[in-house]
Amino acid sequence: MKQIVIDPITRLEGHGKIHLFIKDDGSLENCYFQVPELRGFEKFCQGRPVEELCRITTRICGVCPDAHHMAAAKAADAVYGVTIPSAAFKLRSLLYDAFYAGDHTTHFFALGGPDFVCGPDAPAAERNILGVIAKVGLDAGKKVIAQRARGQRVIEIIGGKKVHPVTSLPGGLSKRISKAEQEEMIKIGDEMVEFSKFAVQVLNDIVLANKAYVDMILSDAYTHKTYNMGLVDANNKVNFYDGKVRVTGPDGKEHAKYEPKDYLEYVAEHVEPYSYLKYPYLKKVGWKGFVDGVDSGIYKATPLSRLNVADGMATPLAQAEYERYFETLTGDRTGKTPVHSTLATHWARIVELVYACESVAKMARDEEITSDKILNIPTSIVGEGVGIVEAPRGTLTHHYKTDQNGIVTEANLIVGTTNNNAPITMSIKKAAEGLIKKGSKITDGTLNRIEMAFRAYDPCFGCATHTLPGQMPLELIIHDVESGEIIESVRRN
Amino acid sequence: MAKPKLAIYWAASCGGCDIAILDIEEKILDVANFFDIVFWPCATDFKYDDVRKMEDKSITLTLFNGAIRSDENFEIAELLRQKSVVMCAFGSCAVEGGIPGLANFYDKESIMKYAYIQSPSTTNAESIYPQPETKVAEGTLRIPTLYNTVRSLGQTIEVDYIIPGCPPQSDQIIAVVTAVIDILQNGKPLPPKGTVLGATEKSCCDECKRQRNVKKIKKFVRPFSIKVDPDLCLLEQGIVCMGPATRGGCGAKCVNAGVPCRGCYSVPSNVRDQGAKMASALASVIDSIDPVEIQQIIDTIPDPLGTFYRFSLADSAIRRSQS
Numbered sequence A: 001m002k003q004i005v006i007d008p009i010t011r012l013e014g015h016g017k018i019h020l021f022i023k024d025d026g027s028l029e030n031c032y033f034q035v036p037e038l039r040g041f042e043k044f045c046q047g048r049p050v051e052e053l054c055r056i057t058t059r060i061c062g063v064c065p066d067a068h069h070m071a072a073a074k075a076a077d078a079v080y081g082v083t084i085p086s087a088a089f090k091l092r093s094l095l096y097d098a099f100y101a102g103d104h105t106t107h108f109f110a111l112g113g114p115d116f117v118c119g120p121d122a123p124a125a126e127r128n129i130l131g132v133i134a135k136v137g138l139d140a141g142k143k144v145i146a147q148r149a150r151g152q153r154v155i156e157i158i159g160g161k162k163v164h165p166v167t168s169l170p171g172g173l174s175k176r177i178s179k180a181e182q183e184e185m186i187k188i189g190d191e192m193v194e195f196s197k198f199a200v201q202v203l204n205d206i207v208l209a210n211k212a213y214v215d216m217i218l219s220d221a222y223t224h225k226t227y228n229m230g231l232v233d234a235n236n237k238v239n240f241y242d243g244k245v246r247v248t249g250p251d252g253k254e255h256a257k258y259e260p261k262d263y264l265e266y267v268a269e270h271v272e273p274y275s276y277l278k279y280p281y282l283k284k285v286g287w288k289g290f291v292d293g294v295d296s297g298i299y300k301a302t303p304l305s306r307l308n309v310a311d312g313m314a315t316p317l318a319q320a321e322y323e324r325y326f327e328t329l330t331g332d333r334t335g336k337t338p339v340h341s342t343l344a345t346h347w348a349r350i351v352e353l354v355y356a357c358e359s360v361a362k363m364a365r366d367e368e369i370t371s372d373k374i375l376n377i378p379t380s381i382v383g384e385g386v387g388i389v390e391a392p393r394g395t396l397t398h399h400y401k402t403d404q405n406g407i408v409t410e411a412n413l414i415v416g417t418t419n420n421n422a423p424i425t426m427s428i429k430k431a432a433e434g435l436i437k438k439g440s441k442i443t444d445g446t447l448n449r450i451e452m453a454f455r456a457y458d459p460c461f462g463c464a465t466h467t468l469p470g471q472m473p474l475e476l477i478i479h480d481v482e483s484g485e486i487i488e489s490v491r492r493n
Numbered sequence B: 001m002a003k004p005k006l007a008i009y010w011a012a013s014c015g016g017c018d019i020a021i022l023d024i025e026e027k028i029l030d031v032a033n034f035f036d037i038v039f040w041p042c043a044t045d046f047k048y049d050d051v052r053k054m055e056d057k058s059i060t061l062t063l064f065n066g067a068i069r070s071d072e073n074f075e076i077a078e079l080l081r082q083k084s085v086v087m088c089a090f091g092s093c094a095v096e097g098g099i100p101g102l103a104n105f106y107d108k109e110s111i112m113k114y115a116y117i118q119s120p121s122t123t124n125a126e127s128i129y130p131q132p133e134t135k136v137a138e139g140t141l142r143i144p145t146l147y148n149t150v151r152s153l154g155q156t157i158e159v160d161y162i163i164p165g166c167p168p169q170s171d172q173i174i175a176v177v178t179a180v181i182d183i184l185q186n187g188k189p190l191p192p193k194g195t196v197l198g199a200t201e202k203s204c205c206d207e208c209k210r211q212r213n214v215k216k217i218k219k220f221v222r223p224f225s226i227k228v229d230p231d232l233c234l235l236e237q238g239i240v241c242m243g244p245a246t247r248g249g250c251g252a253k254c255v256n257a258g259v260p261c262r263g264c265y266s267v268p269s270n271v272r273d274q275g276a277k278m279a280s281a282l283a284s285v286i287d288s289i290d291p292v293e294i295q296q297i298i299d300t301i302p303d304p305l306g307t308f309y310r311f312s313l314a315d316s317a318i319r320r321s322q323s
Ligand code: SF4
Pocket: B204, B205, B206, B208, B209, B210, B212, B232, B233, B234, B235, B236, B241, B242, B243, B244, B252, B255, B260, B261
């Protein structure tokens, strides 16, 4: 038997590894995906005042600190049993949608998009943001940088800092918005909507107009029939900041719809000895190993999932895109038939991008956001709270217990990418099975197609790949398990 | 002439430092033009082995972010030190352990136990823990070993310069990068070893717009529990603000947004221990000379250690809260 180690799968060695075991006939025996890191936030949040957790847990991830800031703030609101003023609610949502607009942009153009825009078989050196720019014009690169900056600016206005926002407190926010800041955000919102139209155009012209891509999106190698999870509002529309968690089955039917506080009834986490990252699954269905289907508790929580669990989008342009997406992929524009094609996640991300931008433009105009009623001072304490938001990479749950002084005694976190740990493992395996066959030669294209299997998830262990030129280094080393001798080595430059 | 070589690396950190570098927007192109980026795992394809093959001291500048939490973090820190002329601790985690350093309130065993056994969503009847080596049917799988104690970069290897902040603010990154390019381009002498770059010589209070009077306080309050006066010093309103024990450089961002400073820009010049500095600063605002009463007032601070050493526990005089 041979062993293949893909290390790193992210842009640096050690933050994500893939081990493939190959039978003597060249086909795949088994595949392991590992996350080699643990920082222990759940433990060291113990002893801290609960209001500080929205400033501590942001350091779980510098790419989506905004998600942790919000989940922590919502959990702290719940610990104090306080409802935040409507202006604070709108401002937190506004910050959050602006964050999505920037984050989805970088993923589509710099990380996931290059596979489509440049082509999965394009030379590796072109399969990056520079290749995207070469294809769609120099102007596009500037547009992407400007869009990112817009998102960061809104975060800075409302959250106080671009990376690691600080202004949420139990009960609301610490900083009110001036008229001038509102004007600036209105302008930003309108520019964002324009940019989102451009993003849709790029998707149409380059991806959807190419039948080969659509066929690849729909191909079996990139299909997983799992459950899906995502946050929805009262009308079952996609919402990133607030709502109930809805879970639908592989057939599209509702499996559960729960309030954040009830998450423990629905979600549990499995441990494997070879990875620091746990594997969440649906508790009522159970852990059945790395398999698809209705009997396996494995679920996905991705842009694809959020569209699958929702009945539509809350803004007009995004709703039109939602219908077009489902019509093309399932023939049913209502969205009742779920999409199971992993690669369609990139398209779903664009639908969400449109929604996020429209939402920023709309909320920035809301008169109430400049109100000085932004904090309801808590007057009593419940001592336990759960906060859930949709991180771009999946449902994010923060659960805290505190003593009567609001000092944390227990913290439990189920982080965005963690939800997808099992599906990512399965996607890698399926891609590897399809590619590594008897007598087949492992090439650069093999690496990229394996990479595409997990890149669709925009996994956070690869978070800093959100950059120029946005290409992950990858190396496959095949060595003999017994002698350790290297049989073959392929690297991508 | 060959371009100067630049390496950027992250160890145990959140990636916010890399994002902060991105936030310098179009200036990133100047960096890419001036330097030959020889190792930046998020932007280039060079791997550990490529670094190993480089000649010693062939990298002009390494910006290292993240704390040292595992054997792998340490190994790469040593490797980059060996290959670099200038090693710069970039961001709080590298400078002083940062938020990951809060893990030193606990030991590795209890951290693992909580994550894999006790957490309410975990189902683990067989008490399985992740292992450095796991034998599976097909062979052996390996992951790095976590250390019991988180350390700053300077506690493990020799560091030449320090850029504090969690993360360093983009205007400061631009200032540092511009200065470094200027030094290298014009053959100017390097600043003395140990220099703090991208920050001021004064404290955060110095950059804070809030008014300071001489008002003395009788008790401390939590930042959400009172209607905060937007113009008055937070400390004088009884909210613990780390401004006096924190180096300036960020523009007092948090304080200006209505929440207290938590000290991410590290210690001001001539201060060794941020917590000790904060304790003495508090002593001067507490309205009492009676030691018992002083203690009572101090007791109204909910988590003094976790507040005074929010970013610097790993690198502080106490280092760990337990052995
Ligand atoms: S203690 Fe805080 S609020 Fe007061 S002057 Fe210093 S930085 Fe400003």
